[in-house]
Amino acid sequence: MNDTFNTIKSAATGLHREKGSRFLSFIYPVEDEAAVQEMLLRLKKTYYDASHHCYAYILGKHMDVYRANDDGEPHHSAGDPILGQLRSNALTNCLIVVVRYFGGTKLGKGGLVQAYKTAAAAAISAGEIITSTLTKAIVISFEYEAMGTVMPLLNRDEFKIVNQDFAEGCRITLECRENLYPDLKSILEGIPAVVILT
Incomplete structure (x- = not known):
């Protein structure tokens, strides 16, 4: 039985710019869905003027509790790429939120997927991945x-x-x-x- 899992040690932030849009990314260690909701409310209050607050999280040692949210972006263009970054780094008990400030140029679905993926990766890279027991x-x-x-x-x-x-x-x-x-x-x-x- 495996009794270890990868998570993030502490909160970290990243930034990605694409055609005038700014994608601020935040990663947090979270233990449960209540902590997820608390962080989402805090970010929405701080960045109230942002166009979108897209996110994904994974919880549990078996990574069996997860959710992705596009927050008004085209279906599967934001939340899923963020979730994909959590999965590709085998991270659990983590929340990534990407706050988008629209820059005036539409990116298309493919451009959005790439931008959200890159922003999520920037937050992960800025953080420290640890193995918890x-x-x-x-x-x-x-x-x-x-x-x-x-x-x-x-x-x-x-x-x-x-x-x-x-x-x-x-x-x-x-x-x-x-x-x-x-x-x-x-x-x-x-x-x-x-x-x-x-």
Whole structure:
């Protein structure tokens, strides 16, 4: 199971000019559709006088949530080329918005496709692509007497202790790569003193 995905580290911007039109491109890391809508509203408010606010996004580790929007441009001439750039760079949890200021010369559908594609690529190039790792947490508890048995098994590079509470017994929250979770759970289930809480 693959537990990594490519995304953008932080927001970045690009610019493309074509026959008097300006295409300002913005890429953002986003976690969900609410974040997408928030960024769209912010850009539409900032660039209220623009001709178009075309966008595309992909969400999820399997890149299975996506949308492209032409915002009044000819069908499939803006959103799809933007989406194509996200896909060709295997990026997920990303939103690209291209804000167009019309320059007076019509570009034709082919010209629009190329302009939106180039603008989206400029935003991606301006950003930093990173590989993120999916993690999963597990919470366990055990009595103090079992600490000598449990702790050596948990102090491994693959597992990260993210929280410890020793007020009443021992309660530890561990985190590991998603694809190592079955191994961690198996190790913990093999220790009679350990109770898996989540």
